[in-house]
Amino acid sequence: MRVDVVSIFPDYLSVLDLSLVGKARQRGLLDLRVHDLRDWTTDRHRTVDDTPFGGGAGMVMRPDVWGVAIDEVLGGGAEGAHLIVPTPSGEVFTQRHAEALASAEQLVFACGRYEGIDARVAEHYRDAGVTVHELSIGDYVLNGGEVASLVMIEAVARLIPGMVGNPESLVEESHGAAGLLEYPVYTKPPSWADLEIPEVLLSGHHAKIERWRRDRALERTAARRPDMIAALDVAGLDKHDLAL
Numbered sequence: 001m002r003v004d005v006v007s008i009f010p011d012y013l014s015v016l017d018l019s020l021v022g023k024a025r026q027r028g029l030l031d032l033r034v035h036d037l038r039d040w041t042t043d044r045h046r047t048v049d050d051t052p053f054g055g056g057a058g059m060v061m062r063p064d065v066w067g068v069a070i071d072e073v074l075g076g077g078a079e080g081a082h083l084i085v086p087t088p089s090g091e092v093f094t095q096r097h098a099e100a101l102a103s104a105e106q107l108v109f110a111c112g113r114y115e116g117i118d119a120r121v122a123e124h125y126r127d128a129g130v131t132v133h134e135l136s137i138g139d140y141v142l143n144g145g146e147v148a149s150l151v152m153i154e155a156v157a158r159l160i161p162g163m164v165g166n167p168e169s170l171v172e173e174s175h176g177a178a179g180l181l182e183y184p185v186y187t188k189p190p191s192w193a194d195l196e197i198p199e200v201l202l203s204g205h206h207a208k209i210e211r212w213r214r215d216r217a218l219e220r221t222a223a224r225r226p227d228m229i230a231a232l233d234v235a236g237l238d239k240h241d242l243a244l
């Protein structure tokens with residue numbers, strides 16, 4: 001997978017050289033390229049923004065600069081490319097988006113600043129056959145799209161086949177296939193701060209452990225994310241689940 005990030009603060013993305021994403025790049029699983037939007041400006045001041053039509057506070061990022069940048073970054077193919085515009089006014093990014101994007105050929109992240117990017121940019125690339133996603137990482141406002149891009153790149157990159165050692169570990173995660181939050185986890189020492197490990201986890205009885213974990217996941221989800229319980233496919237629940 002190729003991932004391009006276009007920003008006026010490219011250094012913000014240097015953290016992507018570390019950890020999982022950095023390893024993936026070294027292993028050739030991920031071709032990540034970060035670009036400075038100002039490299040596509042033509043004036044002396046390297047201007048990327050201007051005042052909003054219709055008035056109002058702040059500045060809006062110019063479509064012409066973004067257009068030449070995205071055209072170049074997309075190379076030739078609109079096919080298989082996804083343009084992601086992080087914005088507080090977007091659809092909320094979820095694990096489902098991460099799963100869908102993990103099989104894309106190319107992701108291009110357009111990091112807006114100021115009051116955002118001229119709306120014609122998203123419209124133009126949709127018309128050109130590019131899959132455009134305007135995505136929010138939650139109900140709060142940031143100063144730019146860079147942090148949200150980091151979040152989404154990490155959520156997607158870890159799902160690329162070969163990225164994590166044991167793909168099994170992806171199944172039981174929160175927001176995974178079961179549609180539940182993950183159960184509580186424990187490790188050594190067995191006793192800490194006068195707190196013990198739940199007995200069943202020391203029993204070696206795998207069926208009971210599995211049942212205990214699912215019960216805890218259901219309870220935690222019901223307590224913290226009733227919306228996820230409401231969205232559960234009831235057909236996937238057994239009578240024990242329903243009795244909880």
Ligand SMILES: COC(=O)c1ccnc(N)c1
Binds near residue numbers: 087145
């Ligand atoms: C400028 O971008 C944002 O403020 C932003 C982007 C994505 N998700 C958010 N919740 C905010």
